[in-house]
Amino acid sequence: MNNRIRREDLKDKIMSAEDAALLIKDGMTMATSGFTPSGYPKAVPLALAKRAEGGEKIEITVMCGASVGDELDGSLSKAGVMTRRYPYQTNESIRNAINQGNIYYQDMHLSHVSQYMDYGFFGKIDVALVEALAITEEGCIIPTTSVGLTPQAIKNADMVIVEINTSQPLELEGIHDIYMTEKPPHRKPIPIIRPGDRIGTTFMPCAPEKIAAIVVTDITDKVRPLGPIDEPSRKISGHIIDFLKHEVKMGRLPQNLLPLQSGVGSVANAVLGGLVHSDFENLTCYTEVIQDSMLDLIDAGKITIASSTALTPSEEGLKRLYENMSHYAKYCILRPMEISNNPEVIRRLGVIAMNTAIEVDIYGHVNSTNIMGSRMMNGIGGSGDFTRNAYFSIFTTVSTAKNGDISSIVPKVSHVDHTEHDVTVIVTEQGLADLRKTSPRERARKIIQNCAHPSYRDMLMDYLKEAEKGKFKHQPHSIKEALSWHARFLETGSMKVWKKNQDIGSSLNKKKLALSNT
Template sequence: MKDRIRKDDLKEKVMSAESAAMLIKDGMIVATSGFTPSGYPKAVPLALEKRVNEGEAIGITVLCGASVGDELDGALTRCGVMKRRYPYQTNNDLRNAINESQVSYQDMHLSHVTQFIDYGFFGKIDVALVEALAITEEGGIIPTTSIGLMPQAIKNSDMVIVEINMSQPMELEGMHDIYMTEKPPYRKAIPIEQTGDRVGTHYIPCPPEKIAAIVFTDIPDKVRPLGPIDEPSKLISGHIIDFLKYEVRKGRLPKNLLPLQSGVGSVANAVLGGLVNSDFKDLTCYTEVIQDSMLDLIDAGKVTIASGTALTPSIEGLKRLHENMKHYAKHCILRPMEISNNPEVIRRLGIISMNTAIEVDIYGHVNSTNIMGSRMMNGIGGSGDFTRNAYLSIFTTVSTAKNGEISSIVPKASHIDHTEHDVSVVVTEQGLADLRGTSPRERARKIIQNCAHPDYRDMLMDYLERAEKTKFKYQPHLLDEALSWHDRFLKTGSMKVDKNQSRDISDLIASSKE
């Protein structure tokens, strides 16, 4: 306990998870640590679930940095405690509850969440529930594998409940760099000029009197497995690497590129992984999540600094991380998501952003959140923060889904998270479309010819050519037909048309709507 609680009088606040959970009351707003899914509280949410399962009626609003593990999002959803949730999630039970309107949910840019807390837009934060590595002599809280919204949660809450997780290695101490901004009109420039700049403290300041409970736990992060790097992902990565080499030859990028950002998940992990065997070296990353491929790049001597707000390894990666924490701590910096996702810093450093799309339309609009425009998948996360402010913004997707029954390139996106104005490059396993400096109709041809799957390329080109014959020429659409691409899947389970039927695609689409 001595190494973990360094302020002696706080040792009196140590209690069981069950006792700490009693501090959370019906109707409260609770802000927690955790980010995709690392460094989130586990013991107290499980104790809260137990209270409800024993017959108590409790409903709360939960704010997290991003997705968290099943002990929080899953458990509190299944028992009915979760009534409202912000801003990003990946749990199946929570996703289903959101889509059935059992949990109220607002999708948000992650850089906005911490500001909204500071501005009071969510209302008063009753409890900050945070996982910690240790508590300093002054009462400062040292995070574990993520920071997320912890600083703002602690600053703005009435009380703080701390879970000290003994499964987290002490070698994490010193990896964090906590810097917080002021509210307007007193906000100052964030003094980060290089990816590796450290501008804050290694702990989150916290008035000791705010700490209402300290719980010891040893429940490890329930990290997600990453899918294998399959052939489509390798092809996507190869297209991006070739493009980056071209940009270096043209003098638009330095030889060691500019700081890289990559989104969450298997495809994003694979894209970065392709750089391991590339000629690039002395790379830096300024991103949200530090995944397995970034550890590979560090081990290969390719990446010198990786800055993020969370360590988000796979099951295998977590073991590797713990066994070599001193090594990775030399290269990794964890920051609050207010700083990792800050538009000011992203623009200053010239980030190359790489994020994943659900679908892209022929004019370069990107849907990264809603299936068929209606069902929430995970949320926008930080992709908008980086895309809108990047030096280069790249979106990746495999060209088809559902075993080829859905085209990821469509005439009109069923939901738009990122407009054509923010998207520089679209990449699928089929190829890459550089959209910079192009008109809408030029973009459409590039995306269809370079990115669409051959099974859908003729259909998309037919749609474009007929749309161009209508009265409106700038960004021409046949709106009924554009929407019917998704309607056809809902009715038949496929966006494909029977190649043995008439080649008049408009007749086929019209017939599918009858």
């Protein structure tokens, strides 16, 4: 343990997870490490949940960098401990509790969270619960597989509980680059000119007297599985690669592109995976998460550096990462999300942003958070940080959902996360729509013709043509018709069923009209 806890007097703070959990009281606000289930505390949250399951009343506010594993989000939401949550999540239990109104949740741009914490917008941070690789001789904390909001949590919390996780390999030491900004008007430019620039320390500052407890654990990150690269995802990736090749040919991109950002999940992983077999070389990444495809690109010699705030592979990818950590650490940098998602840096580097959508409307507005407008899925995460400030902002989605029963291209999205002003390119397995230089009506035709599934193109064109009959022509809508699009799916379970019924009804009306005229 000497190589993990390097300050001798702190060894007196070692205790069980159960004893450490007793330091967390009802009504507290707790900020934790973790970002897209990696590097999050596990033993203490499980012990905290057991207290509540035993009948003790304990309700707290929880803040994490992004989503975390079931040991934290799942156990605390199921036990009723978590009553308020910021700023992003993916756990089924917490999602259900949010949608049932049992957990108050604010979906936030990730780049805003650290500043909100520094300014006290969340109120007092009572405790920072942090997974660590090691504690230095000075009492500073070395993170594990993610950084997220952890530096700000330590800085602002009244006390710090540290989980030393011995399952995390010591080869992670040195991969981190911890840099924090000042408050305006004293804030300085962030001195990152290239994705590989290191500007900070390999540890997070922490006053030793703040550390109230140290828990030793070996519970591994419970990372999410990634789906196989299916045919629709492969087609989406192919359309993007063709688009990037065209931009290079036109002189709008260098041969090695600009730094790449990709969101989380199977489709995002597949999009990057397509680059493994492309002609592109010497790529760089400035992103939020490093998933399996990023490791594939490193192994293929395609990437020179990948800057992120978390290592988030699949279970198979995590094993591969741990077995070759010394190799991958040469190519990866983990930064606080205040820096990985910072608009200033994203704009300066000219990042190519690639994120996923739930639905897209014909004018280019994107819904990436709320199914049918009301049911929270995960959250906006960092997609807004990158989308608004990117050189290109690309959104991907398969053209249909529910086995083809609903179109992902709609007249009007049921919830807006990214407006038409910020979205450059829409891609589905059907094709790609480059929205640059387009007026709304031109944009609509491009999206319908290039991205919508053939089963829904006629319906969407019918809607557009009908809307264009109205008085105002710039971005025409038939509001009643647009809003009823989603309602029809809820009524029938299928837009195709509704369309079939409409066609039958239209045919019968025509026959009745013909009979009445004879």
